[in-house]
Amino acid sequence: MDGHLATLGLGGNIGDPRASMARALVLLDTRPDCAVVSVSKLYRTPPWGKIDQAWFFNACAAVRTTLSPDDLLDACLSIERQMKRERLERWGPRTIDIDVLTYGDRMQQSQALEIPHPRMTERGFVLKPLADFAPDLVIAGRTVADWLEDADVAGIEIADPRSDWWRQTTENPQS
Template identity: 40%
Template sequence: MVNNMSSSVENDYTRCYIAIGSNLADPVSQAKEAITALQTLTASRFIAVSSLYASKPMGPQEQPDYINAVACVDTRLTPIQLLDALQHIENEQGRVRKEHWGARTLDLDILLCGDEVMSTPRLTVPHYGMKVREFVLYPLAEIAPQLQLPCGQILSELLEECPRNDLTIFQNLE
């Protein structure tokens, strides 16, 4: 479990939360490889990761179930530099962008980056769909239960509004 989010953790590090998802090419291994890559991220410190969760696909239902997790890192990278690093990890693990909400080897999304609020053609922070996605909120609450979003909303209140939709803990990583 990590402390509440702060835009400036210490020494110019920013606390960021990253969603991890996979449903192709051995999703458990894909998620674990991504976690290992996050542990060695440049100008960053790996803080925590949730359990692995199994969830139904959000988009087309004729695809395998997903394995999801949320990781916490403190980083000196800007949000765009972090996005570039995450996309590099995705590409290294065989990510191909074909279909919106389609099956994928790996999806790494920046959920929160300090108190940053931004919307550019490449990146929206906080992540635009995080408030209603059980496969994001429940793993996030596991590692940051007291989290308050930049808009002032409390994570525990979002959970009260978000059904689990058959989301289950697949594997505890501790």
């Protein structure tokens, strides 16, 4: 598929976030206008922003898409809604969260979408998984690997070291 390479950040801490993120990636990958080309390891991360809540699972993915940035965001939000995502409070608990981090080298600032994601370079839970497959990706003049050196990654641990964790069935996640 031709198109643009976009990166996404995924996370959740309610229910079975691993299964929710895996399902979201499968739903994206089965769309005719998207193909998942890289996925990070799965990470378990301490809550950020609002810290009195359960730990999160986080991952990043690269997607080749023919969708525009706004249409890609709409596709991600549609998947969140399909999976019963509720936005009750900023940085609060959630079943699934899918953020568009980058879209090629595009820079965009609108009410709906800012690319690159405005806070991604401050978040170890985004940079660490993104560095699994895109350490040389340049964001705001620095590589992901460089940003990661300055990021707070305290407490972040690998929950699944495989990049194909999302293709595993929930009945037998270790197979």
